[in-house]
Amino acid sequence: MEENKEEKSRIKIILKWLKDNLFYNPLSSFITILIIYGIINILIPSYQWLFVDSLLNGDAEACRKVEGACLAFLKEKTRYILLGMYPQDEHWRPVLNVFIYLALLVFSRDRSRWGKKLLGLWFFFGVFSFFLMRGGIFGLEFVETDKWSGLPLTLMLATVAITVSYPLGILLALGRRSKMGVVRLLSIGYIELIRGVPLISILFMSSVMFPLFLPKGIVINKLLRAQVAIIMFISAYMAEVIRGGLQAIPNGQYEASDSLGLNYFQKMRLVILPQALKIVIPPTVNTSISMFKDTSLVMIIALQDMMYTAKGAMSDPHWLGFSVEAYIFMAVLYFCFCFSLGKYSRRLEKELDTGLA
Amino acid sequence: MTNPLVISVKSLDKWFGKFHVLQNINLEVTQGEKIVICGPSGSGKSTLVRCLNRLEVHQKGTIVVNGIELKDNVKNVDSVRADVGMVFQHFNLFPHLTILENLTLAPIWVRKMNRKDAEEIAYHYLERVQIQEQAMKFPGQLSGGQQQRVAIARSLCMKPKIMLFDEPTSALDPEMVKEVLEVMVDLAKEGMTMIVVTHEMGFAKEVADRVIFMDYGKIIEENEPGPFFSDPQHDRTKLFLSQILI
Numbered sequence: 001m002e003e004n005k006e007e008k009s010r011i012k013i014i015l016k017w018l019k020d021n022l023f024y025n026p027l028s029s030f031i032t033i034l035i036i037y038g039i040i041n042i043l044i045p046s047y048q049w050l051f052v053d054s055l056l057n058g059d060a061e062a063c064r065k066v067e068g069a070c071l072a073f074l075k076e077k078t079r080y081i082l083l084g085m086y087p088q089d090e091h092w093r094p095v096l097n098v099f100i101y102l103a104l105l106v107f108s109r110d111r112s113r114w115g116k117k118l119l120g121l122w123f124f125f126g127v128f129s130f131f132l133m134r135g136g137i138f139g140l141e142f143v144e145t146d147k148w149s150g151l152p153l154t155l156m157l158a159t160v161a162i163t164v165s166y167p168l169g170i171l172l173a174l175g176r177r178s179k180m181g182v183v184r185l186l187s188i189g190y191i192e193l194i195r196g197v198p199l200i201s202i203l204f205m206s207s208v209m210f211p212l213f214l215p216k217g218i219v220i221n222k223l224l225r226a227q228v229a230i231i232m233f234i235s236a237y238m239a240e241v242i243r244g245g246l247q248a249i250p251n252g253q254y255e256a257s258d259s260l261g262l263n264y265f266q267k268m269r270l271v272i273l274p275q276a277l278k279i280v281i282p283p284t285v286n287t288s289i290s291m292f293k294d295t296s297l298v299m300i301i302a303l304q305d306m307m308y309t310a311k312g313a314m315s316d317p318h319w320l321g322f323s324v325e326a327y328i329f330m331a332v333l334y335f336c337f338c339f340s341l342g343k344y345s346r347r348l349e350k351e352l353d354t355g356l357a
Numbered sequence: 358m359t360n361p362l363v364i365s366v367k368s369l370d371k372w373f374g375k376f377h378v379l380q381n382i383n384l385e386v387t388q389g390e391k392i393v394i395c396g397p398s399g400s401g402k403s404t405l406v407r408c409l410n411r412l413e414v415h416q417k418g419t420i421v422v423n424g425i426e427l428k429d430n431v432k433n434v435d436s437v438r439a440d441v442g443m444v445f446q447h448f449n450l451f452p453h454l455t456i457l458e459n460l461t462l463a464p465i466w467v468r469k470m471n472r473k474d475a476e477e478i479a480y481h482y483l484e485r486v487q488i489q490e491q492a493m494k495f496p497g498q499l500s501g502g503q504q505q506r507v508a509i510a511r512s513l514c515m516k517p518k519i520m521l522f523d524e525p526t527s528a529l530d531p532e533m534v535k536e537v538l539e540v541m542v543d544l545a546k547e548g549m550t551m552i553v554v555t556h557e558m559g560f561a562k563e564v565a566d567r568v569i570f571m572d573y574g575k576i577i578e579e580n581e582p583g584p585f586f587s588d589p590q591h592d593r594t595k596l597f598l599s600q601i602l603i
Contacts, residue, residue, distance in 0.1 A: 255412050256449035260463035261439030274453050
């Protein structure tokens, strides 16, 4: 009897919640039903496409006969999409490289670990992973940067670009607000020039025009040029994001630091920047996410990032016609990275909240 | 007077754009002297005090503080500022740092003190302003009166020779004014050189050696508090006093 009663009251609570939240009045009922209808119409076919009608084992011919997703295509091509043209026998190197970067990122999540040591760790493993990929040292086979591809390339380009452009952005933002005319004008000029040009054109310039200006005999690696181009591009955006934070700091903070005798660098490093950078965490992460995805533009100068290898996989004559699978795979990969970035930023904001802006 | 001169302002002029905010100001302060500056808003009293540690830049005349003339030389300015404490109307504590960190920041970075000594001094002054139990909190968790007392302690940690107060109680709720004024009175009794912009005439009567009345960027009247309040000479002073002393 007792249990029955409890059961009944629980049902009552659920019904009340449904009424309050989903079927409050005719309009809300209508919208609820419409949304449920939409969800059903998307979810069920997707589920069917991916799990019921799909084919996991088989060749392209067999795949073309089924209605659903050709998972066999992904099974066959995942290795190529992720690692691309890197020599087959050496694939452990890019895989290890990816794990190094992921481990570094995960390790750096904890704020208590931030400091000079962590910076050193990043530098050490940055150099280490570079030589791991490149080889020609410690008896590793030399691999041209032209052959670096897929996920490790995307991850390296994006991580290095974002970590290097952040401090550069801070310098540019401070420069733009500097009292020294020359510094200010140079900063403004740089930021406005770079922001006024699309990333694609900067990449093109780095790959096509820049070598023309170099003296004969000097060749700068294409990957390096692209990396620098991306860093230059992101720095300008970071600078503006950070400048927004600087402007939000009340004048009193500057005056209080001044009145205590702190010099310019102490004032900025100890008082102004910690507050300003905290305020702009959301737009900073926003820029980072957008730049992570924009690294896919390097494929137009024939660097083989993840997007490039995915396209390569699609155009394999044996496996024509499975681009939907490839694109969805890409979307899932990109989403995982970007979503975790966003989630981390929200966590950071919470941790840094001291109750008063 | 036998005490040495610590502040000397000679024919000071300052403009904000075309607005002549300070006009031919002359002021001398000796060590240990307490000076209260009052006057209607816009009279230039805050600007004058802010010129004394070069938060504002003057255009004409000379300002010498602790024997150093305030000019463009950044090193000189920083060393004057390290020896001149300032308390603001809106406290201006650093919201991202704990109370303790607020207090130790400048001693560690400007005075190059080690952390342990700096914290010892910080606790000493926190005790004096009676908020030692709040040391680990953030400014946002304190009341206005507590924040202002922390701000005073923060300045004192630098062992300043002069303290400037720019309307320290104007942004406080009435019931919190007293706790801040008490700290200031204590400080005055210990012989600190103080220049205080305030409308708290009770405070002026109790501790000031001299009261200065300013209007339209000029020093209108200057006297010891006794005669200043009982027998003001100038019409504008009389009007001002009648308005605020009700």
